[in-house]
Amino acid sequence: MKIRVLSSKDEIENLDENEEMVHLAFRPSNTDIFSIVSKCTNLKALHIPSSYKRTLSESAKMFLDMQGINLLEGDVWGHRKDINEYSEVSDNIYNRIKELKDEGLSDDEIVDKMKKETKLGPDFVEFLIKQKYA
Template sequence: MKIRVVSSKDEISGISPKERNVHLAFRPSNVDFLDLIRVCPRLRTIQVPPSYHKTLSRAIRLFLEMQGITLLEGDVWGHRKDIDEYYVVDEESIEEIGTLIREGESIEEATAAIQKKTKLPTDLIKYIARSKITA
């Protein structure tokens, strides 16, 4: 799973329309979210750092929900954007989440187990687990 890291609002216009997962590493305004959705019509998730997540308006949260876009809280620890513009969740972690879910673990139990092994944000693990349940 690749997550496109966006460091500033100036980068939004240059993002590929095919992007499905985006991490906003800056404090986004409502207009920034609207621009992002306009540029990336296939968007499924937007991840923002915890400090920014708390300041998002209720209106934009509801708007994203109505658009079918999942808002995730989390960081991309250790990612260097100057090396790669994508943060990659390795396939091993995704498969392990899927295995735990298939074995009957609850989403909460799977999240706790995976978080002990990786630095993945809780919301991202839960999102992947839910997608494995519906797949």
């Protein structure tokens, strides 16, 4: 899965309408979130650092919930925006989730294991499982 990384508010106008997941590397306002959702009609999730998520208004969270858009917590570790505007979830992550599924682990057990094995947040791993196996 490709994750479009936005470093500033100025990049919102350059978003493709088909983006499914956007990582915000800046503290978004309610207006920024509304603009992103309006621009990206296929948006499934917003991914933001935990410090930004804690300061997000309840109305913004409620708006995303009403739109059916997941609000995920985390960072895109080691991503160089100057090289590529997208970060990508490695096939290794999906392969590991599949291995754990094949071993008969529940989604909660997979989330716990993946949280320990990777730097991915639990809500992000849960989102990946739902996208791939729902």
